Amino acid sequence: MYQSHYTCNEYEVLEISGELDCVAVAEGKDRMEKIPESFNENIVCDLSSVTFMDSSGVGALVFLFKRLREQNRKLVLVGLNGQPKELTTLLRLNRAIPVYADIRSCINEAVS
Incomplete structure (x- = not known):
């Protein structure tokens, strides 16, 4: 699912690339199911390299959001563009999951 990860402040950043489909x-x-147990921090999914996302991809993000919320942790999406951005906007996913243009704006918001 995710290609790589790194830690930035209180976030664990997961870089996802390619197609986020079934x-x-x-x-x-x-x-994906092990992410909440594998990382102790809040999770940022960097989707800047995702070229396509379908309902399965949305479902995976919502699943992760719910699992983290149960643990009083956050899921944040960054870098949405193209079709994935259009889909998440259409589904109003940003009403439940915070969405930022990039990692920098996410971190700046958290610090302020």
């Missing part, structure tokens, strides 16, 4: 979600299901 195939990618099915292949990364075990890895």
Whole structure:
């Protein structure tokens, strides 16, 4: 599911690339389910390299959001562009999950 990760302030940043569709979600299901236990910080999904997202990708993000919320942690999305941005805007995903243009604006908001 995610290609790499790094820590930035109180966030664990997961870089996701390629297509976030039913195939990618099915292949990364075990890895996705382990994210809340694998990382102790709030999670930022950097989607700047995601070229396509379908309902399975949205479902995976909502699943992760709910699991983290149960633990009083946050999920933040950054770098949405193109079709993934259009889909999340259409579904009003930003009403539940905070969305920022990039990592810098997310971190600046958290610091302020």
